[in-house]
Amino acid sequence: MRLIVARCTVDYTGRLSAHLPSATRLIVAKADGSVAIHADDRAYKPLNWMSPPCHLRIEADEAGTGLWSVTNRAGEELRILLEEVFHDSEHELGTDPGLVKDGVEAHLQELLALHISSFGEGFSLIRREFPTAIGPVDILCRDAQGATVAVEIKRRGDIEGVEQLTRYLELLNRDPLLAPVRGIFAAQEIKPQARVLAQDRGIECQVIDYDVLRGTDDPTARLF
Amino acid sequence: MRLIVARCTVDYTGRLSAHLPSATRLIVAKADGSVAIHADDRAYKPLNWMSPPCHLRIEADEAGTGLWSVTNRAGEELRILLEEVFHDSEHELGTDPGLVKDGVEAHLQELLALHISSFGEGFSLIRREFPTAIGPVDILCRDAQGATVAVEIKRRGDIEGVEQLTRYLELLNRDPLLAPVRGIFAAQEIKPQARVLAQDRGIECQVIDYDVLRGTDDPTARLF
DNA sequence: TGATATATCTCGAGT
């Protein structure tokens, strides 16, 4: 990894055109050939960048000033004109062992399948990841009256999730063994627009409290 | 901006829990208090980060090793345990003049609203960002016969955009003051699948030549 | 402050 702090101008042409006027910035050139240009704010997003796989060609003089051209297979190009270099260092980092995460949607689905009655009294699980031609339905279950219910689970419920559930319902309702199938849209947070669309399509919305649900699953809470 | 290359472990707790085992990484602490941790690959995304506004508290010894704790208002925390510091430098960057972009959707929408007749002879604009319960329609206009036309604009036109326009059309067509409303799907590039779906739903596709459109708006091109 | 739409989204999984 090479770190450069320099006054520079930058031009990107590809999916759009972008230009950065002359200023002092951090340039990070990584081992995979990728390049990112950062200002002194915003942790996450570079001002400009080229993602791997890409190729870096450097035409610089002794002082480090000159032109960097980063190109990729799609014909995009990032051109960095280094005008004055304030810092330039190289570092060996090695490959990263990677990140361990906890608390994602899969876990939510497991919890809800365990506590199927949180959708309503007398509900029973048919199966998780019920397969269809257009993908698996998160949860398929029956309500107290024996009617089939398809559940779509999201962490954040937006219009896209309602559309997805709608497609499943349309398909499932063609199956005479299952029909009529109604839908429940379950998410930790449901956007107003998604709620409007769901209501319009006769889909029930349920907001999930992950902590309560996890609490219900807490072994220390099982006193019997 | 402070740049540190160090062997470290990192823990994030907040929207989820994440842990990075001990390895050598780049740590960038910016002037706005934000912190990002990068491995030696991927230009864009940090392994871990804390976005501003946030607060950095450092408990380090002479060698720079020790604990960094970055917290924000929402109660999220990023803990970095520096085990061995290989590089540590500070740089004054100043505020960045910022990025000039060209070719984004907002600009397209402006241009098309200005040149509403590019959709067809005798078209007139009703309004941009016409509000509905499920989001704003990019452009609402009337054709030469006085019929209402809803236009959805995308830089790259895929199925999602057609679905979006379909939802708007369904809603708009329930309004007797507007109905019947037809749709135009306008994009710089329209994917074949999107074209098929649009055709199937009676939605007209129009490919926009951004350069020509911009040229039309070029004052030097107005010779009359 | 909250809601919404965009993004050179990125990134990974599956086909």
Add this chain to the structure above:
DNA sequence: ACTCGAGGTATATCA
């Protein structure tokens, strides 16, 4: 190579 879905999405804009 392409599509689809998720992301600690981030970020800007607008009510």
